[in-house]
Amino acid sequence: MRAQFRVSNKLLPSITTLDANNNTTSSIVAPSSPGKQPLVDILDVPIKTKPKEVSMSAFSFLFSGIVQYYQERLTHGADLEQKLSDLGYSVGFRINEIILYREKNPQRKNRVIPMLQFISNTVWTMLFGKNASSLEQSTDSINRYMIYENQPIECGFISIPKNLSGLQCSYFTAGIIKGILTASEFPADVKVFPSQNKESTVFIVDFDYDVIDREELWK
Amino acid sequence: MSNIAKLQKVGDSTFGRIEKINSELLTMTYGSLVTQLLRDFEDTDAVNKQLEKMGHKIGVRLIEEYMAKSNPSAGSCKEFKDTAEAIAKVGFKMFLGFNAQVTSWNQEQTQFSLVFQENPLNDFVELPERLKTEGLFYSNLLCGVIRGALEMVQMRVECIFVKCPLRGDDVSEIKVTLIDYLKEIVLEDE
Numbered sequence: 193m194r195a196q197f198r199v200s201n202k203l204l205p206s207i208t209t210l211d212a213n214n215n216t217t218s219s220i221v222a223p224s225s226p227g228k229q230p231l232v233d234i235l236d237v238p239i240k241t242k243p244k245e246v247s248m249s250a251f252s253f254l255f256s257g258i259v260q261y262y263q264e265r266l267t268h269g270a271d272l273e274q275k276l277s278d279l280g281y282s283v284g285f286r287i288n289e290i291i292l293y294r295e296k297n298p299q300r301k302n303r304v305i306p307m308l309q310f311i312s313n314t315v316w317t318m319l320f321g322k323n324a325s326s327l328e329q330s331t332d333s334i335n336r337y338m339i340y341e342n343q344p345i346e347c348g349f350i351s352i353p354k355n356l357s358g359l360q361c362s363y364f365t366a367g368i369i370k371g372i373l374t375a376s377e378f379p380a381d382v383k384v385f386p387s388q389n390k391e392s393t394v395f396i397v398d399f400d401y402d403v404i405d406r407e408e409l410w411k
Numbered sequence: 412m413s414n415i416a417k418l419q420k421v422g423d424s425t426f427g428r429i430e431k432i433n434s435e436l437l438t439m440t441y442g443s444l445v446t447q448l449l450r451d452f453e454d455t456d457a458v459n460k461q462l463e464k465m466g467h468k469i470g471v472r473l474i475e476e477y478m479a480k481s482n483p484s485a486g487s488c489k490e491f492k493d494t495a496e497a498i499a500k501v502g503f504k505m506f507l508g509f510n511a512q513v514t515s516w517n518q519e520q521t522q523f524s525l526v527f528q529e530n531p532l533n534d535f536v537e538l539p540e541r542l543k544t545e546g547l548f549y550s551n552l553l554c555g556v557i558r559g560a561l562e563m564v565q566m567r568v569e570c571i572f573v574k575c576p577l578r579g580d581d582v583s584e585i586k587v588t589l590i591d592y593l594k595e596i597v598l599e600d601e
Contacts, residue, residue, distance in 0.1 A: 234537040244434040246531055247426070249476055250506040251437045254552075256472075257465045258444055265451075279447060283439040286535070290435060319436050 277367035284371020291318055304407055307378055312339050335404045339395040362393050378403050418496050422504030425481045434531040441532050455545035466555020474560040491589055495523045521589040526582050538577045548572040565593045
């Protein structure tokens with residue numbers, strides 16, 4: 193598979209590509225037609241320090257459109273969970289980058305607990321405007337941690353028919369968590385369950401055993 | 412025109428009142444959706460149609476929220492011109508946080524263009540060459556939303572994306588054409 197790296201050089205309007213054999217080829221980026229501006233390279237667009245705001249209903253409408261689209265195409269309820277989790281996974285991967293970019297003192301998290309605290313505080317605030325309700329470590333198994341959330345944002349406007357469990361939509365957030373963890377080299381599996389008292393949602397994070405072994409080395 | 416200024420005020424005040432979230436969540440979710448659609452369909456025209464269809468379903472429900480949240484003291488839309496300005500100044504501002512401009516009216520006053528510079532759905536997005544040449548309209552969802560919303564207020568329109576910054580243009584432009592006014596069908600009771 194050919195690896196392609198793009199280097200943007202502000203002096204020359206060209207794209208240099210390196211392929212796996214380290215041969216460089218370059219092409220000049222020309223305006224696509226007269227009268228249009230030359231394409232601005234996405235790597236040169238400055239990232240705003242303060243993100244814009246949109247209405248929550250815009251996101252709710254988009255999310256409901258997504259759920260409807262999947263429900264038409266899939267037959268099993270469990271597949272919907274997987275698809276939403278996959279969607280959240282790619283969101284999480286990208287959100288990870290921009291959050292770290294915006295942090296005041298970005299530090300790479302090596303240990304499990306600081307990483308989970310990063311997710312339940314910083315990431316949650318960036319996405320939902322508040323911290324997660326709580327973060328706990330399971331006493332049963334060594335690789336399991338729980339994040340509790342009292343009011344999941346995406347499920348606010350969804351009414352669930354009785355034959356479905358009602359948690360499928362939280363799998364989107366679970367996918368985001370999984371994406372962030374995987375992008376930060378903490379491979380894990382994230383599932384959603386109702387909590388004991390049925391009021392809040394629990395995100396169960398099961399880390400791969402490699403991560404736990406790595407934790408042991410740090411001790 | 413004072414009507415435009417009034418609508419702008421309505422849009423700003425509504426946007427100030429409603430609950431807001433980080434635009435990046437919306438951006439990333441929409442990006443993941445488009446990526447998934449491209450994997451599912453593999454044909455750019457089919458993806459464009461699917462985005463428009465999804466937007467239509469959203470628009471049908473969005474109009475209720477628009478009516479409920481924006482204070483209709485600005486007056487109901489008497490002409491198609493008012494509708495156009497209402498979409499640009501109130502609708503776009505309320506949901507996506509930016510204003511659009513209405514330009515390029517045709518002679519019969521049935522076709523206009525919505526022009527806007529910033530689009531939160533387009534942030535951080537770059538289209539590969541193949542999709543540019545195949546004609547993917549990344550934000551085609553917006554066309555469907557406008558079509559669906561106006562259908563609920565008895566107007567049949569056609570919305571096409573004309574310009575998109577992801578394909579090299581400097582602004583985004585949606586052309587809206589009024590086809591006809593729908594008559595309300597009242598079912599007769601037996």
